[in-house]
Amino acid sequence: xxxxxxxxxxxxxxxxxxxxxxxAKHISDVLKEEIGWNMNTTYTLIKRCIKKGxxxxxxxxxxxxxxxxxxxVQEAETNELINKIYDGSADKLxxxxxxxxxxxxxxxxxLKKIVSDxx
Amino acid sequence: MTLLEVSFxxxxxxxxxxxxRAVAINSLPKKTFLVLWEMVLLRLIIPFTIPxxxxxxxxINHNISTPAFFEAETNNAASAVSREYFMxxxxxxxxxxxxxxxxxxxxxxxxxxxxxxxFFMVSYLRCRIEFRAALPVNNPYVExxxxxRPLKRRISIKQSDRISTPLxxxxxxxxxxxxxxxxxxxxxxxxxxxxxEYVHIYRFDTITKLIATYALCVHWFNPFVWVMYVLFNRDxxxxxxxxxIKQFGDKSKSAYSLMLISMEAKKSGLSPLCSNFSKNxxxxxxxxxxxxxxxxxTALLSACIxxxxxxxxxxxxxxxxADNKANDTPVxxxxxxTTSDDITDKKSAMTIIHESADxxxxxxxxxxxxxxxxxxxxxxxxxxxxxMLAYSENGSPLKLYWNFLDSSxxxxxENIVRTKANILSNQTEEYRGGxxxxxGEIMGDFxxxxxxxxxxxxxxxxxxxxxxxxDGTVWNNPxxxxxxxxxxxxxxxxxxxxxYYPYEYKIESN
Numbered sequence: 001x002x003x004x005x006x007x008x009x010x011x012x013x014x015x016x017x018x019x020x021x022x023x024a025k026h027i028s029d030v031l032k033e034e035i036g037w038n039m040n041t042t043y044t045l046i047k048r049c050i051k052k053g054x055x056x057x058x059x060x061x062x063x064x065x066x067x068x069x070x071x072x073v074q075e076a077e078t079n080e081l082i083n084k085i086y087d088g089s090a091d092k093l094x095x096x097x098x099x100x101x102x103x104x105x106x107x108x109x110x111l112k113k114i115v116s117d118x119x
Numbered sequence: 120m121t122l123l124e125v126s127f128x129x130x131x132x133x134x135x136x137x138x139x140r141a142v143a144i145n146s147l148p149k150k151t152f153l154v155l156w157e158m159v160l161l162r163l164i165i166p167f168t169i170p171x172x173x174x175x176x177x178x179i180n181h182n183i184s185t186p187a188f189f190e191a192e193t194n195n196a197a198s199a200v201s202r203e204y205f206m207x208x209x210x211x212x213x214x215x216x217x218x219x220x221x222x223x224x225x226x227x228x229x230x231x232x233x234x235x236x237x238f239f240m241v242s243y244l245r246c247r248i249e250f251r252a253a254l255p256v257n258n259p260y261v262e263x264x265x266x267x268r269p270l271k272r273r274i275s276i277k278q279s280d281r282i283s284t285p286l287x288x289x290x291x292x293x294x295x296x297x298x299x300x301x302x303x304x305x306x307x308x309x310x311x312x313x314x315x316e317y318v319h320i321y322r323f324d325t326i327t328k329l330i331a332t333y334a335l336c337v338h339w340f341n342p343f344v345w346v347m348y349v350l351f352n353r354d355x356x357x358x359x360x361x362x363x364i365k366q367f368g369d370k371s372k373s374a375y376s377l378m379l380i381s382m383e384a385k386k387s388g389l390s391p392l393c394s395n396f397s398k399n400x401x402x403x404x405x406x407x408x409x410x411x412x413x414x415x416x417t418a419l420l421s422a423c424i425x426x427x428x429x430x431x432x433x434x435x436x437x438x439x440x441a442d443n444k445a446n447d448t449p450v451x452x453x454x455x456x457t458t459s460d461d462i463t464d465k466k467s468a469m470t471i472i473h474e475s476a477d478x479x480x481x482x483x484x485x486x487x488x489x490x491x492x493x494x495x496x497x498x499x500x501x502x503x504x505x506x507m508l509a510y511s512e513n514g515s516p517l518k519l520y521w522n523f524l525d526s527s528x529x530x531x532x533e534n535i536v537r538t539k540a541n542i543l544s545n546q547t548e549e550y551r552g553g554x555x556x557x558x559g560e561i562m563g564d565f566x567x568x569x570x571x572x573x574x575x576x577x578x579x580x581x582x583x584x585x586x587x588x589x590d591g592t593v594w595n596n597p598x599x600x601x602x603x604x605x606x607x608x609x610x611x612x613x614x615x616x617x618x619y620y621p622y623e624y625k626i627e628s629n
Contacts (some may be wrong), residue, residue, distance in 0.1 A: 007299060011254065018243065035255055035344065037252065041251045041252050044252070108380060111405055112377065112380060113410060114376075114409065118370070118406070118410065
């Protein structure tokens with residue numbers, strides 16, 4: 001099974017892996033202590049993990065169970081999702097719409113040449 | 120000013136700044152452009168005008184006799200839009216439209232604005248939710264750096280695997296968010312990055328960007344405002360770079376530029392739309408950094424002059440616009456934008472004036488009272504009813520046989536007359552004869568009235584009691600009774616008799 005998780009989601013999984021099955025409330029408490037996340041943040045991340053199939057939820061008390069062992073998790077590749085984030089400002093949106101094309105090797109050389117020429 | 124007028128003059132202002140920017144981007148302090156863009160923002164957001172003799176619009180009005188070009192257009196098409204725009208700004212609720220075609224544009228504008236605002240808000244909130252899940256950074260260099268900042272606001276530095284370039288968010292509790300790949304051991308690029316973000320935090324650039332986004336949402340239909348938005352955001356970065364370079368000295372220019380290039384190279388690809396837009400931006404940025412010079416007095420002075428001249432030319436409006444309009448376009452009164460205040464002003468200014476009432480004599484010496492009325496209302500007078508009183512040379516009230524042709528008449532102080540005579544709006548009544556008086560000595564061939572004595576009337580006071588207008592409205596003088604009590608049968612001072620005219624009646628419209 002190919003499950004990709006982001007760092008923040010891995011933090012949630014780490015709690016499950018080290019403490020075994022536990023409630024969402026407990027995960028939230030642990031992460032509040034450890035990282036300073038509030039309950040909403042942790043719950044959002046737990047739900048994402050459920051959606052990705054990394055966690056199974058059971059009632060009562062929103063019990064969480066890790067569906068995959070630590071060894072099988074892959075790091076999600078950042079680049080695929082970055083494009084979807086424009087931190088709310090239109091210039092980022094523009095950047096996303098108009099460019100976000102990786103600079104080619106020649107273009108980077110050209111920029112470096114500008115630097116050395118103007119030095 | 121209407122929204123379209125604001126947007127139009129904003130566009131002119133933007134074109135001017137873009138031109139200055141193209142010519143002088145590398146020779147002026149970058150702060151200059153920030154100030155200019157902020158002025159543009161004020162122009163776009165605040166609907167007030169600052170009249171100035173130096174305004175480009177004053178100059179245009181003086182040189183070209185047809186400023187009607189955009190005034191006429193905006194008056195007709197945009198006045199209603201703008202009225203609603205201001206109402207909305209003032210939170211005054213329900214827009215009122217009398218012209219349906221205008222309200223279509225208003226609705227289109229409104230929908231556009233809401234869509235853009237919603238888009239920016241949603242993407243902002245999504246990011247904030249995402250950033251909340253960022254992870255803390257435990258690094259002695261970072262902790263030391265934060266400790267060294269004197270800012271009152273608590274800055275925190277976090278990292279996330281969801282971003283590829285460093286960014287800053289939050290106003291009261293600013294957070295510098297670093298990509299996961301950051302090399303925390305290599306402190307030289309770190310100090311540049313942190314310093315750059317710190318300048319953003321220190322200058323409250325988040326708020327500036329927010330205001331710019333607001334202006335963009337309001338003026339979404341104006342392509343020049345989009346240009347402004349893009350260039351303003353670039354210039355914020357350039358000004359930030361400039362202040363980092365100043366902080367670290369000229370030697371840092373190359374290292375800083377190379378760091379930016381390597382960060383740019385790390386950025387993700389995968390965009391279907393390709394253009395040179397952002398590549399130009401990075402090139403512009405690198406060139407600007409490499410060209411950063413120490414700010415000389417000359418540069419500072421020319422920056423101040425440029426800002427002053429540009430702002431006074433483009434941020435202001437024509438002086439005494441109303442006067443110009445009145446001269447250029449006599450049909451001004453047809454404008455439908457008059458507010459209810461204007462109407463009351465206009466009505467309260469309406470008067471009828473009794474210019475004079477003189478005792479004149481016919482060729483045979485028979486006396487008569489001749490009065491002149493001016494109609495300063497906006498409709499034709501068709502009938503007047505007024506009271507006449509007569510006084511002797513000494514100011515004593517006289518009892519007269521006013522209707523001396525009727526033998527049964529009694530003498531009285533007052534004579535109330537009703538006349539049908541048309542007086543057009545804003546006209547002074549032409550000579551139309553007068554009220555004949557009895558003079559026993561001259562008019563010997565008439566039936567003798569009273570004791571048949573000679574006329575003693577030297578002064579006559581007249582007061583309108585009622586006026587009927589063409590449209591059938593009737594004005595009753597509310598002061599008539601007071602007037603009558605004050606004068607009828609009373610001894611009146613000669614000075615007052617002589618200075619009674621012109622006597623003005625204020626017409627309160629119904």
